[in-house]
Amino acid sequence: MSNYTVRKLKIGNTEQMQTLSRAAGELYSRTVVNFWRTVRKQNKWLKPSSMMRWLSNDSENRLHAHSADAVVQSFYASLKSWRERRKTDPDARPPRRRKWFFKVQWKSSAIKVKDGKLRLSNGQGNEPLVIDWAWDTPKLIEMGWDGKQYEIRACYATEEVSIKESGTVAGIDLGEIHLAVAHDGKETIIANGRLLRSKRRYQNKLKAKLSGLIDVKKRGSKRRKRLIRSKQRQLAKLNNQIKDIQHKQTTKLVSTLNNRGVQTVVIGDIRDIRKSVDYGKKANQKIHQMLHGQTRQMLTYKAERLGMKVELQDEHYTSQTCPQCGKRHKPKNRLYKCSCGFQFHRDAVGSINIRRKYLGCMDIPVVGVMASPIGVRFKPHLQCSPVPLLRAEQ
């Protein structure tokens, strides 16, 4: 089992933190201004390396050189993501806004842990940022504003998963809308849940209807017994159909991932999270839970049978966090839309974030991956053999 690979810690708000965050904001703004000015005046896109050399540090040398580089890299990450998005989204906006404050990142060269303190180096001649710390040395640290105070996000690379291997990790979200959605860093694969949902609904309706009929028959009567038998038969048949869909969909999903070279399958684990649902939805929730449990089980043994490793990942906030800017909000319908311009399938966002959470880079924005999803739709004769995949409708 993999543990958290991002550790978050609230650290309050001091003048030093503000100074650092403002320095990053200034540097980010200068990057934005310089980039677009060069585009306008020379019709040229400055490369990140030229930009870094040009700006080299914030004007007052408050940031560590690598922290300054990270600010410039953040701008280029947004730029890259916009260029990918605009291929499919005409409303995508380029990163043009200046920022008064911006997140500060420290790379390993600037991170030290000693005597229960975390020391984050800043520009020469400046005090390090010192924080009480009872844990290992992180690989990467980010300090950002959580709306009320500053927050440290410490990234650890897990032993099993190096960055090189991340290409072989897929996240799976057992969705609200779809049976399961997988994301492997490049492609999103959706096991469509429409047919399954309609079968479920029909099953509930049928159950209610037949129970109603049985209730008005006299106890012990022949008619009542016959009706009970018929109810059991009909429900069992539906149950088999549902199982069949689940089996075919999960087999197809797992074999697709296997064919794509995926070695580790990370499934979002929801078991603790669904407690906070209001009671009116409880029955519905139970069905969801059961279905998710079955799907998880099927995916697990099928993936393991093909030699893949299966891990569970706590999926707190994975369906709400924007993979691009990290802001959090609840999607209202099937489409996840963020104010930063990012939009994608709601369940797909979950799978992207589950994967990122497992890899420990929750805060590194997703860039250039929003290819339109591949659909695994149920067809009665769907089997494990490779079949050309359909592009799913949005």
Ligand SMILES: [Zn+2]
């Ligand atoms: Zn966003």
